[in-house]
Amino acid sequence: MRVLVLTKPFGVLPPEELAAQLAEAGADGADLLVRDGQTVTPSTSWRIAETARALRGNGLETGLVSTDLTSADSEAERVIGHCAEAGVPLMRVGFYRYDAGLDYAAGLDRARRDLASLAELAARHGVRLVLALHHGTLHPSAAHASRLLDGRDDVLVHPDPGNQAKEGSEHWRLALDVLGGLDRVGCVGVKNAVWEPGEARGSWNCRWQPLADGGVVPWPTILPGLTELGYTGPFSLHVHYPADDPLTAVRRDLGYLRGFRSEPRIAPPAR
Template sequence: MKFAVFTDSTPEWTPEEAAKLLAGQGWQGIEWRITDQEASATPGFWAGNRATWPLTGLEDNLEAIRTVTRDAGLEFASLGGFVPPTQRDDVDRMLAATAALGAGQVRIMGLPVEKGQTYREAFAAYRGDWEWVAERARHHGVRALVELHFDSLTPSASAARRLLEGLDPQYVGVIHDIGNLVIEGWEAHSLDLLGEYLAHVHVKNCAFHLAGVESDGTLRWEPKWVPLREGRANLPELFRALAAVGYDGWVTVEDFSTAVSLPERTAANLEYLTGLAIAAGYDLG
């Protein structure tokens, strides 16, 4: 098992700073956020994130991405793409970039049910998109990943398994994300259900907080990202489950909590997850 950080959760650092600081803390890999984003005077997770490589002109930045990563002594855990499978030209560019960098795998962004669609109509079209993605991933010799994500067509392991069933797991796979699953899609045996399609693991945590009270007295609760130790997701249980199914790949952290500074957060997360892995029986030597 190896540990990495997704740079969607390190908005204050430039790519060079992120790579150098994470390597110095002992992280083994990095998952780069690649997307065109809105400008912001203040660095944020989703706008003005300084540790982001733009999709526009990506090909011109490949050597810089490779150099920043390798010079820090880090490996590519994956590429964190934000391109949905319907944008086929950009999907193919992401797959080609993954191959050129030797990153191995890349996230293809999930899709929701659009207004005017039924779930069955949307899912059938999504399956067709992923059949195409699988063939292009085979062409490039990389693996395309779909994430278990709330408000998408694949919020659960069973939905993702249904999406990919029959496609070659060498070229398509699933990102298991326990933080997303406690919002929508939790299944007790999700890792076993995914089987050969379990390709990657994201870790974050959330808790539900009282967001308001309706005029009739109904309480409205909403999820909020919190430190890894504090949320609804049982991370010690997750690591025991990962060990039970023989998972020995990357675990990438995307911690969107802000209770402590970014350097403190990343250092503490690595210490915590390393302890969980050892307690679950992993040999990290």
């Protein structure tokens, strides 16, 4: 199990300090978020290479860089070029948002064109793109992502059952079958959430919570199932819930996640 940690909760830590904390937490590497307020921002994408060196110095990999890029422009050229220079194999694209006030077909067509331009740019640099299944987008499920990716085999998919819990759920095995199997999966996002009664009568809210505390996503079933299918790609652990001490939160969730590797698989009862 190769576990990357999304660097979002660590904010603006310098590369060396970020790498040291990820190593102390027990990660195998980083899912490096390039965003304002982070170690690397879109305007300082040259720091991707600096951060990758710091990670290597701590025995860690830069397995994935996550961005908000959705089309090929000068910023995308710069960020993807720096990913290539740093030897980053995968880059997560941004989110193609769903707008209920706009025509779905037109929005999907525009997203396809933008993604195609971004994929072609990445291919020229030797970087593979991944598309996350994410709530509030045109690609919240495997079926919707498949519509967006129709005819494209140069973009991998980033399943994320935690994200999907925001809009409902999708059976993890069905999602893989719809996508075309494990060969189409670049990374698997890991987090959990809970649904709680809202203030308005009959309303419910979904909020993130520590992976180690459980939640609506059945990770005790999903993780062994992926192992049995032969998944060998990376997992990306996301700590999206409030945490005063990100290092402690990440270390706790990582310990819980790695526990699935050592637990014996319980055989189903004989019929």
